[in-house]
């Protein structure tokens with residue numbers, strides 16, 4: 001499939017043109033023009049709110065088993081169309097085709113899990129203390145129409161978390177994917193439409209992010225905001241949501257530490273760290289960044305990490321065997337260079353990479369830095385790209401303190417063969433997700449969310465579904 005014509009979806013109608021004009025979409029692997037999308041103006045945003053309003057009234061009253069069947073048909077379509085959708089995803093986002101295909105298939109699993117849980121949202125009876133009260137039932141109801149904002153690094157997976165949870169809970173949605181990657185998200189939305197989702201239940205708009213978010217957060221129709229993106233934007237939307245007393249879930253940035261203990265095997269950990277660090281060119285919020293390695297393991301770990309980084313096959317994600325694609329845009333290449341230059345100015349050493357790759361598109365070399373002092377930006381600011389920082393430690397308590405020192409708390413990882421150390425690390429690392437002896441903390445069945453400034457609430461897992469519900473007490477007297 002070549003790159004599709006991008007349309008908005010409002011009240012079951014696909015919209016190709018608006019009075020607000022069109023915006024271009026580029027292929028990050030070579031900078032070429034892929035297509036364009038219609039910009040939603042005030043009229044489209046108002047129509048989307050009206051649609052979500054009546055869509056919610058209908059969908060929230062639809063039997064849970066009927067919702068389950070429709071959503072299940074959507075995931076069947078998603079799996080059947082995965083090869084075509086993955087190609088669109090790679091063209092607009094850059095990641096290798098095999099990774100894009102895994103993302104789409106995982107998105108189907110995420111939605112399926114939430115759909116199953118949506119069927120069995122349980123109520124709870126509480127014994128009354130007033131003599132005339134017969135029943136007190138604590139029940140969960142859908143929160144209402146949702147405005148969902150997703151970023152560009154996982155164009156299908158992140159919308160899947162939000163749509164899977166919101167639709168399974170009985171909510172309607174206005175989805176705004178990132179403007180750099182609207183094609184794959186549109187094809188996900190199309191699966192729901194083609195599965196028979198009633199008009200208005202799921203709507204998709206694109207345009208000016210700040211205009212769309214401020215309009216929808218202030219809307220009387222919208223009950224909940226769900227945002228994935230950077231900490232500064234997450235805080236901004238959180239302030240607006242609080243002003244309007246809107247429910248708010250935020251998945252924001254991280255600066256994940258990795259502690260490699262004296263009893264771990266440095267070279268084995270390096271083999272796991274290479275794909276974890278450089279997957280999606282490091283543009284992953286739970287990406288490992290600060291490698292804190294015990295002095296006894298640093299040589300083996302350094303050798304393995306650098307060799308693995310240098311061996312990655314770089315190229316256009318559509319080409320065979322490519323493991324490492326471009327960054328999303330020129331601004332991100334410039335940001336990587338500025339972070340590396342700052343680290344060098346503070347005395348860091350570059351072990352590999354540290355420069356843009358001399359080819360068309362937005363490629364930055366897989367980069368490993370060592371000896372960056374804590375005053376260097378890379379030690380405190382999320383690079384959100386292919387940069388790893390190595391540091392040595394002697395005392396585990398010091399390493400844990402270093403790991404916990406930042407305002408972020410999304411993911412943290414540690415490697416040890418000692419059971420007591422594993423439990424200590426699990427308890428003491430301040431992160432919403434702690435991976436001991438592996439990096440796979442993001443699964444459809446488990447909650448994904450951050451502590452501290454890394455976010456509010458969770459997505460995926462049962463917790464992800466509950467975030468789209470409200471608790472309601474129904475107390476009946478005789």
Ligand code: NAD
Nearest residue numbers: 150151152153178209210213229230233251252253285384
């Ligand atoms: P950015 O802060 O400009 O944008 C991040 C995302 O927020 C984008 O999808 C953007 O469209 C959206 N956005 C920006 N302003 C908005 C607004 N007023 N209302 C609604 N949405 C808005 O950053 P960027 O250069 O695109 O990406 C780099 C930063 O974003 C990184 O530092 C990283 O922390 C963060 N990021 C995080 C994730 C994640 O999965 N948590 C994903 C992508 C980007």
